[in-house]
Amino acid sequence: MSGAWTRKGSIPGVGATLPAPVKAGVTWTRSAWWLVRSRGRPDRSGIRILFYHRVSDDHDPLAVSPRRFKEQMELLAREGYEVVDLAGAVDLFEREVAPPDVVALNFDDGFRDVGENALPVLEHLGFKATVFLPTGAIDGTARFAWYEEQPPLLSWEEVVELDGAGTLRFEAHTVTHPNLLLLDDESARYEIVESKRGLEERLGRTVDAFCYPAGLFGERERKFVAEAGYRVAVTCEPGVNMPGGDLLALCRRQIDPRDRRLDFRAKVGGGHDTPLPLRGVYRRLRYGEGSKPQPAATILTPGR
Numbered sequence: 001m002s003g004a005w006t007r008k009g010s011i012p013g014v015g016a017t018l019p020a021p022v023k024a025g026v027t028w029t030r031s032a033w034w035l036v037r038s039r040g041r042p043d044r045s046g047i048r049i050l051f052y053h054r055v056s057d058d059h060d061p062l063a064v065s066p067r068r069f070k071e072q073m074e075l076l077a078r079e080g081y082e083v084v085d086l087a088g089a090v091d092l093f094e095r096e097v098a099p100p101d102v103v104a105l106n107f108d109d110g111f112r113d114v115g116e117n118a119l120p121v122l123e124h125l126g127f128k129a130t131v132f133l134p135t136g137a138i139d140g141t142a143r144f145a146w147y148e149e150q151p152p153l154l155s156w157e158e159v160v161e162l163d164g165a166g167t168l169r170f171e172a173h174t175v176t177h178p179n180l181l182l183l184d185d186e187s188a189r190y191e192i193v194e195s196k197r198g199l200e201e202r203l204g205r206t207v208d209a210f211c212y213p214a215g216l217f218g219e220r221e222r223k224f225v226a227e228a229g230y231r232v233a234v235t236c237e238p239g240v241n242m243p244g245g246d247l248l249a250l251c252r253r254q255i256d257p258r259d260r261r262l263d264f265r266a267k268v269g270g271g272h273d274t275p276l277p278l279r280g281v282y283r284r285l286r287y288g289e290g291s292k293p294q295p296a297a298t299i300l301t302p303g304r
């Protein structure tokens with residue numbers, strides 16, 4: 001069995017979080033409050049980016065079940081959303097438009113079950129998605145520290161073939177998936193530059209999107225990402241992205257395995273655009289002073 005965890009209740013891949021049952025309870029409360037406030041009418045302004053890691057029945061706090069994933073995607077289709085990858089979202093931003101009814105999809109870390117279980121659903125519905133790869137993990141020279149037994153990842157052969165097929169587009173996520181905030185300048189720059197170079201060599205095209213591991217970044221990391229020539233970078237800070245926002249610090253919202261239908265609707269509809277209370281404090285204590293919250297300009301606080 002894959003998906004064994006070294007530390008139960010935390011999600012190192014996406015940074016500090018609450019124990020899963022507590023988080024699910026808090027999420028549900030916020031979703032219910034959204035339902036009351038909005039009467040179930042989604043806020044369709046801007047572009048929300050939803051991110052997943054795995055689509056699998058494994059017992060893993062990063063795995064959404066294939067059944068639930070399919071239901072979520074079918075809900076987006078039914079409600080008339082256009083589902084794009086990050087490149088598609090950035091094209092819209094660069095044209096200074098954020099049409100209503102657009103959602104962007106991301107998968108982090110390159111797990112094989114995304115190809116097996118998510119891809120057929122996306123293909124069937126005509127959706128696109130971005131997959132962020134740590135190149136060393138795909139090489140087999142680095143591994144994710146939070147797994148005792150790491151679930152299978154896509155191979156380079158599969159990555160190249162899938163990237164050419166058009167539904168999934170692969171982008172950079174460092175080489176070894178470190179906490180960039182803890183690295184010296186040279187190592188941090190290497191992780192950012194080398195993942196772009198390595199991926200471009202494999203894919204034979206320009207790679208211009210980057211994902212900060214666990215969403216951990218500060219001014220220094222943002223600067224290195226800009227210097228490396230990326231057009232766009234994503235964080236794990238929640239919020240809606242609007243034209244004119246910071247393209248090197250886009251907001252995303254994670255879909256969790258325990259998210260129910262209402263939670264998913266609320267996340268898509270703007271009910272979870274702000275961080276959990278005390279999240280910033282917790283992350284700063286755990287990851288150090290550089291772990292700063294999102295620049296306020298790209299977050300729209302929903303009305304009370």
Ligand SMILES: [Zn+2]
Pocket residue numbers: 013108109173177213214
């Ligand atoms: Zn990651």
